[in-house]
Amino acid sequence: MIEPIKFFTGKFNISISDIESLLGAALSKGGEYADLYFEYTTLDSLNLEEQLVKSANRAVRQGVGVRVISGEKTGYAYCDEIDVAAIRKAALTAAHIAESRQVGASVNVSSSRAARDLYPVGRLINDEPLPRKIELLNHIDRSSRAFDRRIREVQASLADEFKVVLIATSEGRLIGDAQPLARMRVMCIADDDGNLQSGVSGGGGRIGMDFFSEQLIDHYANEAARQAIVQLEAQDAPAGSMEVVLGPGWPGILLHEAVGHGLEADFNRKGTSAFSGLIGHKVASELCTVVDEGTMPNRRGSLNVDDEGNPTSQTVLIENGVLRGYLQDKLSSRLTKANLTGNGRRESYRHMPMPRMTNTYLLNGASTPDEIIRSVKRGLFAVQFGGGQVDITNGKFVFSATEAYLIEDGKVTAPVKGATLIGNGPDALTKVTAVANDLALDQGVGTCGKDGQSVPVGVGLPTIKISEMTVGGTK
Amino acid sequence: MITKELLSDTVKQAVRRGATDAEAIGVETTEFHVEVRLGEVEKLQEAASRGIGLRVLYQGRQASSSTSDVSPQAIDELISHAVEMAKLTSVDEAATLPARHELARETADLGLDDQAISELSTERKIEMARSAEAAARGADSRITNSEGAACSTTVGKIILVTSAGFAGEYPATTCALMVAPIAKEGDQMQMAAWGDRQRALASLDSPEALGREAARRALRKLNARKVATQEAPIVFESSAAEELLSDFFGAVDGYSIFRRASFLVGRLGETIAAPELTIIDDGRMCGAVGSRPFDGEGLASRLTVVVEKGILKNYLLNTYTARKLGLRSTANAARALIGAPTVGFSNFFIAPGVYRADEIIASVKNGFYVTEMIGFGFNAVTGDFSRGASGWWIEDGKLAFPVEEVTIAGNFRDMLRGITMIGDDLRFRGRIAAPTIKIDRMMVSGE
DSSP states (O other): OOOHHHHHHHHHTOOHHHHHHHHHHHTTTOOSEEEEEEEEEEEEEEEEETTEEEEEEEEEEEEEEEEEEETTEEEEEEESSOSHHHHHHHHHHHHTTOOOOOOOOOOOOEEOOOSOOSOOOSSOGGGSOHHHHHHHHHHHHHHHHHHOTTEEEEEEEEEEEEEEEEEEETTSEEEEEEEEEEEEEEEEEEEETTEEEEEEEEEEESOOGGGSOHHHHHHHHHHHHHHHHHHHTOBOOOEEEEEEEEOSSGGGHHHIIIIIGGGBHHHHHTTOSTTTTOTTSBOSOTTOOEEEETTOTTOTTOOSBOTTSOBOOEEEEEETTEEOOOBOOHHHHHHHTOOOOSOEEOSSTTSOOEEOOSEEEEOOOSBOHHHHHHTOSEEEEEEEEEEEEEOTTTOEEEEEEEEEEEEETTEEEEEEOOEEEEEEHHHHGGGEEEEBSOOEEOOSOOEEEETTEEEEOEEEEOOEEEEEEEEEOOO | OOOHHHHHHHHHHHHHTTOSEEEEEEEEEEEEEEEEETTEEEEEEEEEEEEEEEEEEETTEEEEEEESOOSHHHHHHHHHHHHHHHTTSOOOTTOOOOOGGGBOSSOOOOOOOOHHHHTOOHHHHHHHHHHHHHHHHHSOTTEEEEEEEEEEEEEEEEEEEETTSOEEEEEEEEEEEEEEEEEEETTEEEEOOEEEEESSGGGSOOHHHHHHHHHHHHHTTTTOBOOOOEEEEEEEOHHHHHHHHHHHHHHHBHHHHHTTOSTTTTOTTSBOSOTTOOEEEETTOTTOTTOOSBOTTSBBOOEEEEEETTEEOOOBOOHHHHHHHTSOOOSOEEOOSSSSOEEOOSSEEEOOOSBOHHHHHHTOSEEEEEEEEESOOBOTTTOEEEEEEEEEEEETTEEEEEEEEEEEEEEHHHHHHTEEEEBSOOOOSSSEEOOOEEEEEEEEEOO
8 A cells, every 4th residue: 555655755756854844935924824735646437338438537636735824814825746846836825825024933744644544445446457447337237237128228437536645734744645435326217118217326435446346236237227217107296395204325415415514614613504603502303413424434435534634533413403513624623712523625735625524424213214104194205315405504405306205104105206305404303203223324426515626425314204394396 | 838739749649659539638727716704815825727638539449538747757648548548448439539621720719818817916806805795794784794705817728639630729717706795684694695707807797796786685585484385487587597597408418318318309490498488509709708719629619509489409519429419519519638528518598588577577476586596406307307496476576575495396398388588687697697587387395
């Protein structure tokens, strides 16, 4: 496995004393804190459709981001070249955010190691020969088509990256990480005499090639095909307010939208979140305990250290219905004197870090999924979702069901078409009236967007019942 | 520095190493971004970035590579990656570069760069953001907080060189100003983000106008409530109509068509919408954000009528999708540094109608004036549409009370045919624009 400090000092001829001097340059206008983020990422992708591997792509992304904090202000600059002169220029640009004449103190860094290795990977997918990856996609194509003769088209893709980072801070920390990440995606289109429907599945994580066992990729292939076939029979979705049961796993996107974003510390520091000032208040039913956990092995949202070099952790956001804490990055924790939670993340060296989720999930309850379904007289059972979105300030959030069924007299009946569900973050979880014992994390496909930056995340949920939610169907 | 010569050498090297055809794109951009909040500078970002992308074909097989490192060694690896990978993908007969005769012969000057933007001082950019936020905060005592205001500029150039004989380059600038005030009344808070993005500084709305409009948009959301579930006519304010148009693009994108993943497959020449509706993509509008002299494959930009008086006239295509469909490219190839070209719109808009927005609202007895939408509930395969919405309820032709936490749903087939009025209020604030439109009925889901 790559040792990040050696990787950068060796490949780019940059020494530890260069790094110290660059941090000094970043603080030369009187900034209080500075960090450097070195990145070298290789991204591969491979796409199959119409039973052809239509393209193979490899991108190399490298550069260094320099950040300087002065009070509430942040200066940021980056360069694509990893060499001392270019980084120094960026450091001096970022330094200008501070306006004092004080000369910055000299900086000494000493290297440290992450406390754990959450993604030990024997063999990187990045290093796999292309024919082996191609065979995986061909296998998925055959498997999806074999599921049902009405599967007319299969698109399959494999995207994998390997990111090596080195973070140096003016507080003296020097820490690296080597982060593998891969995602398989399958989309099937079913055609029944002109009735066209689609289904999507996939998965991944911070994993190696062994993760994609034949059994697992068959599961993705069948799952995408199954969803498309189910939709062939779908009726119009209902409209109005009703009881909603969410299945386990990916429907955890509810938490991500309803409470997760609203609990990111930047919005709360500024008082612009619907959750601002609600710590210690009841924001959910006592059945709800929500955590954000960046330390789950091999998960898509996990990191050994966040993108500011701080260890990730498990943060309890809501405990038995009571709001406990926010997700912090360096800037917000400095300004609000809160403890770091290891949630400072960024898309790349071209981006400033900010508070972001990692893997966000709801803990198990005592009910069983069957009991929950049986308790509903008329409602919606939603098991697969597309994307979601939230208005942080008024708390209104949506997420779109792509596979859902009616519940009638305690039984799951007809499949219904996709529909958007809408709710209000600060009270959506107060309406959770049952939580089952079947917690599952999603399969590893989630990407979260905020302020134009995308980062990989995970979500998880056991089966839950919400007593009332607005379902945006047409009937 | 990335030059035509560098890309031309890269393409030649790729061909020398076995590629049948090659295409290189180079992008250089200097970007600046400043955010002001409550009058103080909060973030300031400045950087120059660049990248090269290479796409090669090897006997009908395709691969691509990209790098942000433009050293000779990195470019050497870029070429070998692409050529070696292309030997292993499938033969795809539709994957080709455009033929020589299809390529743009000259690089039209569309007024895409403005020296006033490249010369704009940091102090002035900070001042613009400050003024926009100050105007928003000064508009009403209920504007109590702010997510801030941002001024961003990009100054750059794009170069494309292909082995079929194309070599083009154009400079481009953009300037954007955004402001997001927060209105508060009782314990309710509402935020509205509003802004403008243009290629020329002089075209940008004034900071004061943007700030006042943002404040108006935040204030009018206060004290919103749900409504009962019902079918009702819907008036989409121009910015919401823009989002409908953006969803519609997914159904005329050539990739959706050849994949048969659109409800508009096989409908060319047929009536798909009310006769009021005309939709155009125009890559040549002078000084517009979506304009470019040539597309991502080197074809000269053009104007394409997508829908004319309700009749579907054209899909939007690049070379690949045109070949798959037996049609000609509409010069809508969009090229990122990495990957095969996709299809993208240039300046995409609904042609303005004859009604003033207030006349359209006045025509509704009981209905919903949608000013914002949220979420991703459009399925291009089926045309099914369901998204979160907020705005105002209309009673007897007047805006009666604000509405939030409801959804609107329907199917695009019916929605397009159900358009009964189109406004005259078309204004580009980016690459996509629509006037106010009215759809005769959709399902509103609330209480």
